[in-house]
Amino acid sequence: GRDIIYEISEECHRQVVFVRSSQEEVAALTSQLIKAVDQYELKEQKARNHLAKVSEEFYAYSETEIKQAFEKVRQAHATLIRLRQQETFLRKRRDELDIQLRKFQKIASQADNYLESTNLALKILEGNIDKLTDSLKEAQKKQQIGLWIVEAMEAERRKMARELHDGPAQTLAGMLIRMDLIDVLCQENVGEAQKELDSVRQMAHDALDEVRRVMFDLKPNVIDESGLLVALQDYFDDYESKYNFEIEFVHFGSMPQLDLSLETALFRLVQESITNARKHSGTRRVLVKIECMDERLCLVVKDEGCGFDEAQIRETKKDSYGIIGMKERAELLGGNIQVLSSPGEGTQVIIEVPTEGEENSGG
Structure with missing residues (x-):
């Protein structure tokens, strides 16, 4: 954000x-x-x-x-x-x-x-x-x-x-x-x-x-009206047409009714991951996967692009990918985020957040 x-x-x-x-x-x-x-x-x-x-x-x-x-x-x-x-x-x-x-x-x-x-x-x-x-x-x-x-x-x-x-x-x-x-x-x-x-x-x-x-x-208004999945699909459709960038979107399990703020935060994390992939991966395609489990939600953004050296990023402390900020936001939501990458092997962003007690929270 x-x-x-x-x-x-x-x-x-x-x-x-x-x-x-x-x-x-x-x-x-x-x-x-x-x-x-x-x-x-x-x-x-x-x-x-x-x-x-x-x-x-x-x-x-x-x-x-x-x-x-x-x-x-x-x-x-x-x-x-x-x-x-x-x-x-x-x-x-x-x-x-x-x-x-x-x-x-x-x-x-x-x-x-x-x-x-x-x-x-x-x-x-x-x-x-x-x-x-x-x-x-x-x-x-x-x-x-x-x-x-x-x-x-x-x-x-x-x-x-x-x-x-x-x-x-x-x-x-x-x-x-x-x-x-x-x-x-x-x-x-x-x-x-x-x-x-x-x-x-x-x-x-x-x-x-x-x-x-x-x-x-x-302000993606569709989150208020239709929820996270529809908002993401609309965003991906718009993104593909604007940037000639292919986004494969799949989701598994029953999506719980999440708090609007939590859905918005997840939307922002996906948005940032997609932008990073387009700007840095050197590829024109990513996979976005959402899996809803018993008390948590797992979200994956994966590309098969050029990747990067995680150790070098940590050593130089150059956060051009916004990874530090993304991790901070995921932790504040009670979840965690992993960014797995290596040169020539692409990049995978894995976001997990708890959903226990969210079903009746409205969203």
């Missing part, structure tokens, strides 16, 4: 850089347009002065010369109107970029603060876990605290999803509308301008798709 928020923070920081670059481009174009407007204002005034002279000395000019004088005024005026429209649009675009920049900076700041507060909360809870009521068993204490933490994190994710929807998603949709307006305004400049317009429009489409994907990752 923290890794997802970290990715959002990183993406927002990248967008801040991109928006600032766009602001510089718009500023340069605006400066050029202002100069062009000034030039055409002089041209129009010169043409009008000439037309006034022609009108005063009407009989001194031929019919062709009179028509040319009128046409020069008309062309200069039409060009001036078009340039002023483009200048107005660029000023609006500049204002929109200012708003976008503030929104991305706000979300990045909130994500950074969330990561800091979550890390601090986890450290405090882990440091004081032994001070809870002695009547609770150690395993029950850890699992309950884990569920509390998951609930708090999910609430923050829902808040972040709403802000993404009301902020960047709406802004990006507005960008697409503005691109169509530029298309109309730039009919006279077909060549490179049109290519650049198409490129910017595609970037906006891609960014909008990415924001929607992040929103889904943050």
Whole structure:
């Protein structure tokens, strides 16, 4: 879960850089347009002065010369109107970029603060876990605290999803509308301008798709409605189509009714394991297996990719796979996680959590 928020923070920081670059481009174009407007204002005034002279000395000019004088005024005026429209649009675009920049900076700041507060909360809870009521068993204490933490994190994710929807998603949709307006305004400049317009429009489409994907990752609503198995299947179907990545999903035994927070935590662990496999395994296929036993649930994510040296990871203490965080979360849920891997032999993530007493908990 923290890794997802970290990715959002990183993406927002990248967008801040991109928006600032766009602001510089718009500023340069605006400066050029202002100069062009000034030039055409002089041209129009010169043409009008000439037309006034022609009108005063009407009989001194031929019919062709009179028509040319009128046409020069008309062309200069039409060009001036078009340039002023483009200048107005660029000023609006500049204002929109200012708003976008503030929104991305706000979300990045909130994500950074969330990561800091979550890390601090986890450290405090882990440091004081032994001070809870002695009547609770150690395993029950850890699992309950884990569920509390998951609930708090999910609430923050829902808040972040709403802000993404009301902020960047709406802004990006507005960008697409503005691109169509530029298309109309730039009919006279077909060549490179049109290519650049198409490129910017595609970037906006891609960014909008990415924001929607992040929103889904943050809050998989189907868990609330249909439970873990359906949520996973929907997620896998969506993941396969987006990344051309095959996920074989099998499950055995009768799935108990689990607490919503526990189901969500398991969903996040699977989500992270799938992402690791896609990014690091070098293969395009994984197997996900869920087995429901008497008082526990076993979940396996297996790939046949390049694998990695577990001993080397431990020695270097480089947790690029997020293994340490995954193990901490599994332990807080009263379960455990094993990551089995070796170079050339693929990777297997095995997650086990207790389900005793969960059947009547709702979910």
